[in-house]
Amino acid sequence: MRIALTGASGLVGRWIHRAAVQTGHQVTTLPGWRLGGVPGLTGCDALIHAAFQHAPGRYRGGEGADPEGFIRANLDGSLMLFRAARDQGVGRVIFLSSRAVHDGHPEGMALPDELSPLPTSLYGRVKADAEAALAAMSGPGFLTASLRPTGVYGPGLPQKWAGLIGDFLHGITPAPRVATELHGADLAQAVLLVLADPAMAGSYNASDLVLDRSDLLAEVARLTDCATPLPAPADAGALRRPLCARLQALGWRPGGMARLRRDLPEILGDLQP
Secondary structure, three states: EEEEEEEOOOOOOHHHHHHHHHHHHEEEEOOOOOOOOOOOOOOOOOEEEEOOOOOOOOOOOHHHOOOHHHHHHHHHHHHHHHHHHOOOOOOOOEEEOOOHHOOOOOOOEEEEEOOOOOOOOHHHHHHHHHHHHHHOOOOOOOOEEEEEEEEEEOOOOOOOOOOHHHHHHHOOOOOOOOOEEEEHHHHHHHHHHHHHHHOOEEEEEEEOOOOOOOEEEEEHHHHHHHOOOOOOOOOOOOOOEEHHHHHHHHHOOOOHHHHHHHHHHHHHHOOOO
């Protein structure tokens, strides 16, 4: 399959690019294209849209002081891209959305795949609006889907835990926190499973670990002999937990804590000066 991939060098896109190439797909990364432009997609069988413009290191709040520019790039630019794919004969489009579309649901709630979005941030609203617009374009010969991943981690740079781990290694104990996490390679596998599904449609949650900072940093301390005190365990009862039934029905099996432990030494190596 010939796949056009946006955001191929980013936190998420780099994993999708690697997995697609290893699986035997022909991948074009649209050199010279930016959000708001119309790329040449003729001859592509699929588009995977992982590009997103935001303040460095920030997604919620990623608009900084320019919410209008944030909307123009990420919503208007995405819709322009989706229309270009449809008009140029691309048969399948996958949009990388976010679990942030569900931030307004009650604390402690399980989040099924079919749950309607209820965002509370501009980031979540832009993702939800792009999802809805893409789904409305779907029809015979133009299949669409959106994936809603949780926090993505894994070796390589940029690295989401760089600040957290760096501070810990320099003697700073962070505040307690627990969150849902997903290895980038597992997200990439999910994307390719959906792309290959003849019935791809709608939205898919993508989440794996419920990870407490105290457990993550205990592993860091074990590997580095760091003596910084660990944060207290956080209360996971208020966590909104995505259910991933649609991906599991396609055979998706993420790597869990075993994958985190296996890759943590490489993650630490990436953070060395």
